[in-house]
Amino acid sequence: MILDGRKIRQEKFEELKKEIELLKNKPSIAVIQVGNNSTSNIYIRSKEKAAKELGCKFKHIKFEEDVLEEEILTTIDKLNNDKNIDGILIQMPIPNHLNTGVIQNRVISTKDIDGLTDINAGLLFHNKDSFIPCTPKGIMEMLKYYDIDVTGKHVVIVGRSTLVGKPLSTIMLNNNATVTICHSYTSNLKDITTKADILVVAVGKKNIIDASMIKSSAVVIDVGINREDSLLCGDVNFESVKVKCSYITPVPGGVGQMTVLSLYQNLFKAYKLNNKQ
Amino acid sequence: MILDGRKIRQEKFEELKKEIELLKNKPSIAVIQVGNNSTSNIYIRSKEKAAKELGCKFKHIKFEEDVLEEEILTTIDKLNNDKNIDGILIQMPIPNHLNTGVIQNRVISTKDIDGLTDINAGLLFHNKDSFIPCTPKGIMEMLKYYDIDVTGKHVVIVGRSTLVGKPLSTIMLNNNATVTICHSYTSNLKDITTKADILVVAVGKKNIIDASMIKSSAVVIDVGINREDSLLCGDVNFESVKVKCSYITPVPGGVGQMTVLSLYQNLFKAYKLNNKQ
Numbered sequence: 001m002i003l004d005g006r007k008i009r010q011e012k013f014e015e016l017k018k019e020i021e022l023l024k025n026k027p028s029i030a031v032i033q034v035g036n037n038s039t040s041n042i043y044i045r046s047k048e049k050a051a052k053e054l055g056c057k058f059k060h061i062k063f064e065e066d067v068l069e070e071e072i073l074t075t076i077d078k079l080n081n082d083k084n085i086d087g088i089l090i091q092m093p094i095p096n097h098l099n100t101g102v103i104q105n106r107v108i109s110t111k112d113i114d115g116l117t118d119i120n121a122g123l124l125f126h127n128k129d130s131f132i133p134c135t136p137k138g139i140m141e142m143l144k145y146y147d148i149d150v151t152g153k154h155v156v157i158v159g160r161s162t163l164v165g166k167p168l169s170t171i172m173l174n175n176n177a178t179v180t181i182c183h184s185y186t187s188n189l190k191d192i193t194t195k196a197d198i199l200v201v202a203v204g205k206k207n208i209i210d211a212s213m214i215k216s217s218a219v220v221i222d223v224g225i226n227r228e229d230s231l232l233c234g235d236v237n238f239e240s241v242k243v244k245c246s247y248i249t250p251v252p253g254g255v256g257q258m259t260v261l262s263l264y265q266n267l268f269k270a271y272k273l274n275n276k277q
Numbered sequence: 278m279i280l281d282g283r284k285i286r287q288e289k290f291e292e293l294k295k296e297i298e299l300l301k302n303k304p305s306i307a308v309i310q311v312g313n314n315s316t317s318n319i320y321i322r323s324k325e326k327a328a329k330e331l332g333c334k335f336k337h338i339k340f341e342e343d344v345l346e347e348e349i350l351t352t353i354d355k356l357n358n359d360k361n362i363d364g365i366l367i368q369m370p371i372p373n374h375l376n377t378g379v380i381q382n383r384v385i386s387t388k389d390i391d392g393l394t395d396i397n398a399g400l401l402f403h404n405k406d407s408f409i410p411c412t413p414k415g416i417m418e419m420l421k422y423y424d425i426d427v428t429g430k431h432v433v434i435v436g437r438s439t440l441v442g443k444p445l446s447t448i449m450l451n452n453n454a455t456v457t458i459c460h461s462y463t464s465n466l467k468d469i470t471t472k473a474d475i476l477v478v479a480v481g482k483k484n485i486i487d488a489s490m491i492k493s494s495a496v497v498i499d500v501g502i503n504r505e506d507s508l509l510c511g512d513v514n515f516e517s518v519k520v521k522c523s524y525i526t527p528v529p530g531g532v533g534q535m536t537v538l539s540l541y542q543n544l545f546k547a548y549k550l551n552n553k554q
Contacts, residue, residue, distance in 0.1 A: 101405070122399025125447075126439060128378070152462040154469075160450055162403060169446075170402075173437055173458055178469070180457040181450060185429040191472075192431075192455070 001146075003221070003249045005138075005257030008145050012261050013054065016268060020055045027264075027271035028057035029113070030079050032072065033091045034098065035065040040091050047089075050260050056267060059085070069098050073106050080108040086274050087113035087267040110273050113266035115167070124167060127174045131266050136168035138258025139200065139221055140175070141265075146247065148198070148219055150177040156196035158182045158189070158209070158235075164202040164223055189213070201235040210237040217246040223255050278423075280498070280526045282415075282534030285422050289538050290331060293545060297332045304541075304548035305334035306390070307356050309349065310368045311375065312342040317368050324366075327537050333544060336362070346375050350383050357385040363551050364390035364544040387550050390543035392444070401444060404451045408543055413445035415535025416477065416498055417452070418542075423524065425475070425496055427454040433473035435459045435466070435486070435512075441479040441500055466490070478512040487514040494523040500532050 020026060029051060031044055044060060051058035063072060079085045088111045090104055109119045115131040123130035143150060155177040159165040169181045182192055193199055193213045201209050202223035214220060224235030234251030242248050249255050297303060306328060308321055321337060328335035338352060356362045365388045367381055386396045392408040400407035420427060432454040436442040446458045459469055470476055470490045478486050479500035491497060501512030511528030519525050526532050 101403070118399035118403055118405070119396050120399070121402040122395035122397070125398040125402050125443065126378070126395055128395070152464050154463075154465070166402065166447075166450070169450075170443075173443070173446075173460075176460070176462040178457070178459050178463040180455070182455050183450075183453070185453040186431075186455040187429050188431070195468075 001247050003142055003146060003219075003247050003254060005142065005249060005254040008142060009257040009261045012141075012265075013050075016264060017054050019268070023271075025084075025275070026055055026057050027086050027267050028059065028084055029087045029089060029267050030059040030061060030085050031089045031091055032061045032063070032075065034063045034067055034072070034094045036062075037093065040093075044091055047260065047263065050264060054264055056264065057084075065095055066097075069103070072098065072103055076103070076106040080106075080111060083274070085111065086271040087111050089114050089263070090116075111270055113263060113270050115266070116162070121167070124170055124174075131269070132171065132262075133163055133167045134259045134262035134266065135164045135202075135223060135255060136171050137262040137265070138255060139168060139223075140171055141262065142221075142249070142255070142258050143198075143219075148247065150175050150198060152176060152178070153197040154178045154180070154195055155198045155200065156180045156182065156193055157200045157202065158186075158193065159200075159202035159204075159223070161202065165200075168200060168202075203235050205235055206233055207237045208235050209241065211240040211244045214241060214245055216244055218244075219247040220245045220249070221255060222249050222251050225251060225256055278524050280419055280423060280524050280531060282419060282526060282531045285419060286534040286538045289418075289542075290327075293541060294331050296545070300548075302361075302552070303332055303334050304363050304544050305336065305361055306364045306366065306540075306544050307336040307338060307362050308366045308368055309338045309340070309352065311340045311344055311349070311371045313339075314370065317370075321368055324537065324540065327541060331541055333541065334361075342372055343374075346380070349375065349380055353380070353383040357383075357388060360551070362388065363548040364388050366391050366540070367393075388547055390540060390547050392543070393439070398444070401447055401451075408546070409448065409539075410440055410444045411536045411539035411543065412441045412479075412500060412532060413448050414539040414542070415532060416445060416500075417448055418539065419498075419526070419532070419535050420475075420496075425524065427452050427475060429453060429455070430474040431455045431457070431472055432475045432477065433457045433459065433470055434477045434479065435463075435470065436477075436479035436481075436500070438479065442477075445477060445479075480512050482512055483510055484514045485512050486518065488517040488521045491518060491522055493521055495521075497522045497525040498532060499526050499528050502528060502533055 048058045088107045104116045115133040120130045155172045160183045169179050172179045198219040200221040206226045222234035222236040232252045325335045365384045381393045392410040397407045432449045437460045446456050449456045475496040477498040483503045499511035499513040509529045
């Protein structure tokens, strides 16, 4: 059975759109980009399109490649204090002369809709209310939509990025799953992935998981988005795995769809926070 | 082979003592206790004894059981701003009418020598310099002392407390171990523990791990401290496991010894931070 991110996104977008229609002031997102990375341009355009669809305001701030860090920080400070901005997002990657950690942590925690500040990570770690990074949040929403309970399940996550693997492991643990996290140093990957009730693959390498690496009837979540010629494919060999697993996410049309949804759910949460004050 | 916490503590205490002897102003710790819990009294006395041994100043602030939260918070604020205090520790447990999270997070991050604030957890999560909770820090120090490298090893942690299991899983991951974290919802515990190259048990139940649950030549770290009559014992059945494993920590004389060491290493780190400013 296919976990249909497109369908969930569409339904949840409709719900969110209706809620936003009722608001006098609309939620407003500011996206900071440095340089002119072509993939970033695509991602930002798709976020802008989603904002329009939902009736949110979208502000795109684009700096030159050689901008000084201080200038970005000053801009973030202004956005932090701007009552008309609810969420702030730093589009990655940023050039090497800039300190990613410093820039991301300059965003005030209540507008950190990507959930990438140290304080939001700590709140999540302590199982407190926080902004959760969009991809793991989307994965949890997807499992919930299909009534897949993670309690007591063995969840194996391949990949330990700050954006996906690490926060997802914390969320799964907070939701009472038994969690294993694997990565490039893991020696016996197949021995571990074949034990997974739920296998999440977030590596960024095509076809690293095939049917021999999963347990029969496992739930398989493919976070990879790899470009092959002009086609997108995931980290999982979909054709091989689909006949053995119980559920699987397609690429495209799976987790990627959920990530955009999460971003605007986080923006709506930030909007409510900012308008409560 | 026994992982001898007492020996490591002794050696490292000597080193630390020598460093502290050279200081004009001595590192100073403030311990806040609420009520008169007898176990807390024992722990505090043992911390005070260690402070004396090392030449650190020790301030014990004891509140009545029915103290108002506001009064504790005001005291923490004063300690935060007191240049003669380097580290602040809230002795657990505190009575139920008090909000543990609020009180712990009132401690300024640079004096949070227990590493329990949200911000220190987030820094650890993002693999940045932070104050690390004492028990996991002590476990890492112990493994380092015995040249046990965790890179690529499968580390299984039983127990997911904020004090031990959760932060240890993050540290192990940051050090390139493959990590599995198990807990009360884990259904197939034995299937998982028998895969561990390094097994850490931090549950607080006597004898939950015996030889049948470990892999031959595993490293076994027993964090449990259980009282049986007047004797202390760990979570691991020591007699059964010791003939099958490669290394094991005794209880007492194992991880517990390391925890006090970590506390004063953290205090020394805080001292240096506070005296740099």
